[in-house]
Amino acid sequence: MIRIIKSWSKRVLNSLFGRKDNIKLGFYGPPNAGKTSLANIICKDWTGEEIGSVSDVPHETRSVQVKEKVEIEHKGKKLTFKIADTPGIATKIDYEDFLKFKMKKKAAKKRAKEATQGIIESIKWLDDMDAIIVVLDATENPYSQVNITVVGNIAAKEKPVLIIANKIDLKKANVKTIEAAFPEYEVVGISAKKKKNIDDFYEALFRLSKKV
Amino acid sequence: MANKEMKRKKRSSSSSRKVKGLGLHVIPFSEVQYLSITDRIKKILKLILGNKIVILQGRLKVEEEIRLIEDTMAMVDHIKSFRGIELAVIEPSLNDSGIMAKMKQGIANRLSGNTGALTIIGPASIVKEIKKDPKKLEVMLG
Numbered sequence: 001m002i003r004i005i006k007s008w009s010k011r012v013l014n015s016l017f018g019r020k021d022n023i024k025l026g027f028y029g030p031p032n033a034g035k036t037s038l039a040n041i042i043c044k045d046w047t048g049e050e051i052g053s054v055s056d057v058p059h060e061t062r063s064v065q066v067k068e069k070v071e072i073e074h075k076g077k078k079l080t081f082k083i084a085d086t087p088g089i090a091t092k093i094d095y096e097d098f099l100k101f102k103m104k105k106k107a108a109k110k111r112a113k114e115a116t117q118g119i120i121e122s123i124k125w126l127d128d129m130d131a132i133i134v135v136l137d138a139t140e141n142p143y144s145q146v147n148i149t150v151v152g153n154i155a156a157k158e159k160p161v162l163i164i165a166n167k168i169d170l171k172k173a174n175v176k177t178i179e180a181a182f183p184e185y186e187v188v189g190i191s192a193k194k195k196k197n198i199d200d201f202y203e204a205l206f207r208l209s210k211k212v
Numbered sequence: 213m214a215n216k217e218m219k220r221k222k223r224s225s226s227s228s229r230k231v232k233g234l235g236l237h238v239i240p241f242s243e244v245q246y247l248s249i250t251d252r253i254k255k256i257l258k259l260i261l262g263n264k265i266v267i268l269q270g271r272l273k274v275e276e277e278i279r280l281i282e283d284t285m286a287m288v289d290h291i292k293s294f295r296g297i298e299l300a301v302i303e304p305s306l307n308d309s310g311i312m313a314k315m316k317q318g319i320a321n322r323l324s325g326n327t328g329a330l331t332i333i334g335p336a337s338i339v340k341e342i343k344k345d346p347k348k349l350e351v352m353l354g
Contacts (some may be wrong), residue, residue: 092296
């Protein structure tokens with residue numbers, strides 16, 4: 001009985017002060033942009049465990065990986081997230097692309113099959129998210145239709161979005177092009193590999209959470 | 213010299229072989245205007261599977277675009293030789309237009325489904341890449 005009252009009062013207080021516990025945070029974007037690398041930094045920092053494996057071969061994440069109750073503390077404030085790292089969304093999957101990474105034909109075909117199913121799963125999970133982090137590769141042209149479609153869909157569902165321009169440690173990286181492509185959204189440049197600007201990311205994440 | 217000429221001829225004949233059978237299919241807005249999402253996507257994918265590059269007058273709604281990706285992936289999973297699609301939208305630039313022109317275009321877009329735009333969708337086996345930036349669009353054939 002006490003537990004029920006406690007949970008009820010917590011829910012009422014949270015709704016009164018606009019605070020939401022266990023925010024469902026989805027990591028979306030094209031393949032190989034660094035979604036898992038960034039999600040791994042958060043999960044490792046706050047739970048001690050990574051969420052998934054990282055590889056140079058595209059479509060390493062082929063099913064949605066979830067980490068429950070990730071409590072993040074930033075500047076004295078605490079927020080709890082349910083983190084969902086999703087497979088990269090693409091309009092084409094060709095197993096022959098994987099052969100370039102010295103993968104055997106059978107394994108490449110299996111990877112391609114799993115990747116197509118992963119994309120469908122990613123899209124299905126979109127509805128269930130409270131806020132979205134779109135991770136883009138800052139060395140790539142951001143004007144691809146997949147990026148525009150993903151961001152457009154999130155906007156249509158009125159979910160708060162934060163855009164991450166990853167790989168700023170690379171010479172070719174251009175955060176300004178990403179800012180120009182998506183002027184309605186906050187863009188934070190980071191390097192998940194070199195752990196650069198991660199503090200700025202947390203700052204932006206807490207700002208994003210206020211919109212949930 | 214003759215060797216060079218032969219190589220050039222060989223190159224040009226192989227590139228013409230690659231584009232042989234390439235078909236463009238233009239879909240006027242009026243043709244898909246009253247179709248449901250399912251039928252619209254079905255129509256586009258049917259043409260794509262027939263190795264056609266589809267030029268659609270107007271643009272798909274955001275939910276239709278994501279549905280197109282979902283259905284494409286389901287087909288890649290089931291049809292052996294199908295690898296997916298390349299997709300791009302060209303919209304008329306309104307950056308230099310006045311507020312009234314932008315408003316008029318905005319209202320027209322809502323009413324008509326943005327018929328000023330063009331959507332290009334091609335099978336990934338034919339269209340290798342669609343490079344897009346705000347000022348130009350390049351369609352690279354495989």
